[in-house]
Amino acid sequence: MSTEQHTTEVIGIVGTGLMGRGIAQIAAQGGIEVILYDIRPGGAEEARAAVVSTFEMLASKGKLTSERAEAAAARLSVAVELTELKSCSIVVEAVVEKLEVKGELFRQLEAVVSEQCILATNTSSLSVTAIAAKCARPARVAGFHFFSPVPLMKVVEVIAGPLTQQVVVDRLIGIANRMGHTPVRASDTPGFIVNHAGRGYVTEALRLLGESIAPHAEIDRILRLGAGFRMGPFELLDLTGLDVSQPAMEAIYEQFYQEPRFRPSPIARQRLAAGLLGRKTQRGFYRYENGQKEETSTPAVPPREDFPVWLDAGQSRENPAVAELLKKLGASLDNGERPGDTSLCLVLPIGRDVTTCAAAADLDPTRTVGLDPLFLTGCRTLMTNPLTSNKYRDAAHALLASDSVPVAVIHDSAGFVSQRVIATIVNIGCDIAQQGIATPEDIDRSVTLGLGYPFGPLAMGDRLGAQLVLRILDEMHDFYGDPRYRPSPWLKRRALLDVSLLTPDN
Ligand SMILES: NC(=O)c1ccc[n+]([C@@H]2O[C@H](COP(=O)([O-])OP(=O)(O)OC[C@H]3O[C@@H](n4cnc5c(N)ncnc54)[C@H](O)[C@@H]3O)[C@@H](O)[C@H]2O)c1
Structure with missing residues (x-):
């Protein structure tokens, strides 16, 4: 031929x-x-x-x-x-x-x-x-x-x-x-490129929901406004319909011999059994009337009550944008080596949860709140530990929302919402490259065109930096002990070599 x-x-x-x-x-x-x-x-x-x-x-x-x-x-x-x-x-x-x-x-x-x-x-x-x-x-x-x-x-x-x-x-x-x-x-290979790469977004979002970290509408809001996805994962599930998505999630998981990265969620299976398919049944994660999605209310911003804000000096140096933001918002900074008696302790976890950060620095957990330092513009995410008092949670919320940027407050999660979801997408994209299913360029090209993500998984990883993505995954893997978070060798090597994730093997 x-x-x-x-x-x-x-x-x-x-x-x-x-x-x-x-x-x-x-x-x-x-x-x-x-x-x-x-x-x-x-x-x-x-x-x-x-x-x-x-x-x-x-x-x-x-x-x-x-x-x-x-x-x-x-x-x-x-x-x-x-x-x-x-x-x-x-x-x-x-x-x-x-x-x-x-x-x-x-x-x-x-x-x-x-x-x-x-x-x-x-x-x-x-x-x-x-x-x-x-x-x-x-x-x-x-x-x-x-x-x-x-x-x-x-x-x-x-x-x-x-x-x-x-x-x-x-x-x-x-x-x-x-x-x-x-x-x-x-x-x-199962799912080829696009349907394989697309596993990360919704499965990790379902996982966040399954851990009671935030309601589905808050997860959607964080990923849309904060991380720049065109559609939230639950909006996407409702659009596709669980009758299509759930069998697809189960098929890929089984075809890859129960690869933990693709483990489907019991939440989705229950909702499918209940007939809550999405737009086509007027009710999925959201309700629909005449094709219009219900309005979901966002939590009100509490009245501002200022406490001195204490930020660990090392974290402050590592995240100059946070220190600058706090100044811009008129926060009174507690620059002590240790937090004062009434200070709000702000921690900036990367791949960790607030509980771990508070314990590691011996902070009073009732006054400790986490802020995702990687996503500060479209939507800011604050995270509490099980003991954070409502007073300190609300104070952090009011302060961070005082320039009208939306704020989401979630429960403790190793890696917040966006860090977790993006690290998962990047990791799966890296593994597609590692398996030689497609070239790095074709992986990114097909995902941006086929899934409408703002960037392909490898470019998305490069924007955060391979080393940072590796750190998020290592921390998540360490905390949850779940092999779904084990980093792909493709990511590990490029992070160690400090090169772009688009770098092919010679
Ligand atoms: N719908 C999607 O979003 C989508 C996306 C990508 C790929 N696909 C794949 O494309 C294929 C078709 O999907 P669709 O959504 O167009 O389905 P469809 O039901 O709209 O069309 C299928 C057509 O095939 C005809 N048909 C069935 N058996 C036939 C046969 N033996 N010989 C000739 N014609 C036959 C049917 O009469 C029907 O007209 C499937 O394999 C599906 O997996 C679908």
């Missing part, structure tokens, strides 16, 4: 539901001839008409010239029988997510198409290798994994199994580029 032979591609799309239609649209817009086939009689014609009306709509909105819309529509044709896909140089299947159905379809297609024809699967959760194993020529089979809605999610994972020929991957990359999508290469 060679690349030169296929400058004129004809793409067959089998399964013309949500995904098949999207793939057909971008292929036809990219100048590729498309033949649609669906097992449901009339299904392919319906899909063709729907895609044509999308082109007309795009033309009416001025997003496509009418000539281009007409030319794209003319590239779509319909096959009534599978045998009519004979002329295809590539067939992409987007049928039901069942191994037997996809395997049988490829087996049948092999009897129809030429030896050079690529067979590509849009599966999200099945093994590309297992599908290829049903074929006489597994070398021509690859994954071509798009995201929904296909025309807007401009990334596609090109997945190679152990037997997939390199030329097949190269041709799919060329086709993806013609479709106006960004291709990323991945090896055939």
